[in-house]
Amino acid sequence: MTSVVAAGFDVAQVRADFPLLRRQARGRPLVYLDNAATTQKPQVVIDSITRYYTEINANVHRGVHELSEVATEAYEGARVKVRVFFNARETREIVFTRNATESINLVAHAYGRQHVQKDDEVVISAMEHHSNIVPWQLLCERQGARLRVAPIDDRGELMLDAFEALLGPRTKLVAITHMSNALGTITPAAEIVRIAHAHGIPVLLDGSQAAYHMPVDVQALDCDFYAATGHKLYGPTGIGVLYGKASVLTDLPPFLGGGDMIASVTFEKSTWNVLPYKFEAGTPDIAGAIGLGAALDYITSVGLENAARHEQDLLAYGTEALTAIPGIRMIGTAAHKASILSFVMDGVHPHDIGTIVDREGVAIRTGHHCAQPVMDRFGVPATARASLAMYNTRDDVDALVRALGRVREVFA
Amino acid sequence: MGDLSDLYQEVILDHNRRPRNFRVLEQASHHAEGFNPLCGDRLNLFLAIDGDVIADVAFQGSGCAISKASASLMTDAVKGQTVGAAQSLFARFHQMVTTPPDRAVEDLGKLSVFAGVREFPVRVKCASLAWHTLKAALERNEKASTE
Numbered sequence: 001m002t003s004v005v006a007a008g009f010d011v012a013q014v015r016a017d018f019p020l021l022r023r024q025a026r027g028r029p030l031v032y033l034d035n036a037a038t039t040q041k042p043q044v045v046i047d048s049i050t051r052y053y054t055e056i057n058a059n060v061h062r063g064v065h066e067l068s069e070v071a072t073e074a075y076e077g078a079r080v081k082v083r084v085f086f087n088a089r090e091t092r093e094i095v096f097t098r099n100a101t102e103s104i105n106l107v108a109h110a111y112g113r114q115h116v117q118k119d120d121e122v123v124i125s126a127m128e129h130h131s132n133i134v135p136w137q138l139l140c141e142r143q144g145a146r147l148r149v150a151p152i153d154d155r156g157e158l159m160l161d162a163f164e165a166l167l168g169p170r171t172k173l174v175a176i177t178h179m180s181n182a183l184g185t186i187t188p189a190a191e192i193v194r195i196a197h198a199h200g201i202p203v204l205l206d207g208s209q210a211a212y213h214m215p216v217d218v219q220a221l222d223c224d225f226y227a228a229t230g231h232k233l234y235g236p237t238g239i240g241v242l243y244g245k246a247s248v249l250t251d252l253p254p255f256l257g258g259g260d261m262i263a264s265v266t267f268e269k270s271t272w273n274v275l276p277y278k279f280e281a282g283t284p285d286i287a288g289a290i291g292l293g294a295a296l297d298y299i300t301s302v303g304l305e306n307a308a309r310h311e312q313d314l315l316a317y318g319t320e321a322l323t324a325i326p327g328i329r330m331i332g333t334a335a336h337k338a339s340i341l342s343f344v345m346d347g348v349h350p351h352d353i354g355t356i357v358d359r360e361g362v363a364i365r366t367g368h369h370c371a372q373p374v375m376d377r378f379g380v381p382a383t384a385r386a387s388l389a390m391y392n393t394r395d396d397v398d399a400l401v402r403a404l405g406r407v408r409e410v411f412a
Numbered sequence: 413m414g415d416l417s418d419l420y421q422e423v424i425l426d427h428n429r430r431p432r433n434f435r436v437l438e439q440a441s442h443h444a445e446g447f448n449p450l451c452g453d454r455l456n457l458f459l460a461i462d463g464d465v466i467a468d469v470a471f472q473g474s475g476c477a478i479s480k481a482s483a484s485l486m487t488d489a490v491k492g493q494t495v496g497a498a499q500s501l502f503a504r505f506h507q508m509v510t511t512p513p514d515r516a517v518e519d520l521g522k523l524s525v526f527a528g529v530r531e532f533p534v535r536v537k538c539a540s541l542a543w544h545t546l547k548a549a550l551e552r553n554e555k556a557s558t559e
Contacts, residue, residue: 207419235448351451352420355532359416368452381452381474410420411477 013310015391018297021404023240028361031399036181036209036387037341037365038231041295045235050296052287060286061260075286078293079276085187085296086226087217088243092275095242096284100208101131103227103242104175106279107204108135110252111173111225113298120171125150126377127180130370132206136175150176152377156177156183156332167199174203174229178226180211182371182385183332184340186316188208193222201411202248208232212389213311213338215304230288234389235295239288240301241281241347249275252372256281307390311339314388316318325404331383341386342369345404348411350384356410357384364400415477420477427481432488437470446473446545446556448537454478457545464494476538476549479530481534483542495550502543509536518521 015021020040023030032040052074057075060068060075066123076091083091097103116122120138126149132148140147148171150163158176165175174192174196179186189210195201202224207216218226225248230239244252254261254272256282272278299307318341322328327346345353363388369373374384386400437458445453453475460468470488475479486505491500505526508517513530528541541556550557 349474349480351453351476351535351538352478355419355535367450372452375452381454394489410416411425 004187006286008303009310010391011310011391013252014307015393017044019043019046021391025361025363026359029380030214031360031362031396033386033388033392033396033400034363034365035232035389035392036369036385039389040391041234041236041291042298044298045294049287049291049366052290057294058276059283070284074290074293078289081293081296082241085213085216085300086228086241086243087219090246091301093243093249094248095244095276096240096241097279097280098285099227099231099240100206100227100244101135102239103225103229103240103410104204104206105135105174106133106242106255107173107225107244108139110140110255110279110379111202111248112136112143114138114251114253116143117143117256119147119170120172121148121166123147123148123150123163123166123167123171123174123176125163125176126152127156127183127187127371127374128175128177129181129206129208130236130372131208131249132175132177132313142348146170149373150178151251151270152185155334155375156180156185156337157334158187158192158408160183160188160195163192164195167196167201171196171199173199175206177206177208178216179207179213179338180332180371180374181209181407182342182369182374182383183334184337184342185332185334186214186336186338187221187334191223197222209339212299213303214308215397218243223237228291230295231293233292235292236285236299238285239293240293246275248258248341249279254278254281258282260284283310302390308338310390311356311392314392314394314397315339317394318388318400321401322404327408328404331380339388341388342383343385344380344383345407348407350382352411353384353404353407354367357368357400357406360403361366364376394405415531415552421478421525421528422527423485423522423525424477424481426485428477431471431484432481432492432530433484434472435470436472437468439468440470442549444545444549444554444556446548448475448479448541449499449557450476450537451476452540453541454543455479455483455541455543457483459546459548459549461495464496466490466493466495466498471542476535478526479541480528480536482539484524486542486546489521489523490546490553496544499550502547505543509539514546 058071060072098204204225207228226243228241231237261281350366440458442459455473531537545556
């Protein structure tokens with residue numbers, strides 16, 4: 001089979017940038033296919049964190065000394081890189097958080113407390129990760145509101161008509177994934193936003209999975225909030241992003257209280273800092289933000305569109321290869337999807353698949369993928385999931401297919 | 413590193429394919445539901461206890477080969493035993509699967525096939541789920557969890 005190489009994209013060169021990919025697993029070359037859980041980090045990201053702690057570590061937004069100025073500049077520089085990456089209009093629309101989960105919780109608290117009252121409704125979809133379910137459940141419980149769930153069809157696509165039918169005067173927010181971690185479905189985000197806005201309802205998109213597989217333009221999407229996480233964007237763990245339209249964020253109360261998020265404090269009353277600092281209480285993950293900035297530079301230098309084309313080629317190759325194996329059924333067959341090969345195998349539980357392929361050096365995830373309602377929807381207790389990133393190759397897919405042959409041998 | 417054949421021994425594969433006592437026990441005097449939140453494995457265990465003796469035992473549920481085979485072999489092992497003997501077997505089984513792999517363990521007959529999970533730390537809970545559920549049922553707790 002000939003290998004299709006996207007123009008201007010050299011996967012061998014990309015692989016060479018990721019030191020971890022040179023290690024072995026179980027005595028064999030590592031085949032890393034658990035990217036939906038977290039991606040590996042290029043050397044430039046690792047170096048940027050080392051450089052921060054070696055050369056410029058100081059707290060931000062506080063000192064008058066040189067180091068603090070340099071650290072603040074680097075931290076705020078990373079924020080600008082995030083703005084450019086997501087094409088936000090203003091840098092103050094970018095809030096640093098710990099991860100996408102915290103970004104969603106921030107909105108659930110700050111926006112939720114102000115706008116979601118008794119008998120109001122929040123609309124999510126049936127393919128959400130637990131991180132885009134539980135914060136809304138907690139909010140609804142606190143406020144006496146109701147959580148409504150837009151259904152998905154047998155391919156794992158959002159049923160847009162049914163979604164729209166759920167929207168009404170009581171709906172105060174729509175929170176939907178931009179790409180499902182369990183199914184790979186890319187949702188029609190711009191269309192969702194258009195429909196919700198026609199009803200006057202703001203929209204949060206969970207971009208945890210989408211952001212590293214396709215260019216995201218928050219202005220084109222016109223979403224009100226966009227949540228993403230650094231560690232899936234080839235960046236460090238512990239740093240996440242919340243984009244929020246300035247017009248929406250300005251009027252919201254703070255999420256966490258503490259240093260840096262205040263303008264003034266007396267024992268009687270405190271006033272809040274300006275955007276985005278109002279939402280960044282305490283010393284942030286400065287190194288994490290700088291590492292994320294380096295990761296976004298890296299993605300941009302490779303070209304996210306080039307990487308996406310390469311991944312789409314691999315996804316098609318992997319889908320064909322897995323579908324050809326007798327007894328394997330793909331879970332999540334949306335027309336528009338990315339990266340995710342989720343499957344079940346007749347007579348073999350996903351956990352057993354995971355253990356056996358691991359012995360062949362192939363790292364995949366097995367289980368419910370923090371999306372138990374998705375498993376229930378497809379009537380399976382769990383799936384095995386291989387997930388692709390820009391550095392994966394057809395050889396990786398072939399290794400998975402061979403390892404699945406070993407599963408068949410054991411369970412013959 | 414443990415070999416795959418230590419984990420997936422023929423006895424385990426056989427009990428996974430044809431689990432024994434795999435049914436609902438209508439006349440159960442004791443019942444518990446076991447749950448492994450990590451992987452979503454679920455197991456319903458039914459006991460018919462007559463006096464001090466486990467007269468009958470059965471289970472239903474979904475899970476991996478290790479958890480299903482463990483439940484199947486456990487039901488065979490405790491059927492006809494006294495409650496005290498079953499509780500003692502729980503303790504000895506638990507001891508076996510949690511002993512570091514380089515140390516000797518007690519010979520538990522057929523149940524010794526699960527000594528192989530010690531080489532696969534994330535799978536120990538799969539082997540113990542049925543036993544935790546048994547303990548819960550004997551103590552009349554309706555729910556058991558590996559967490």
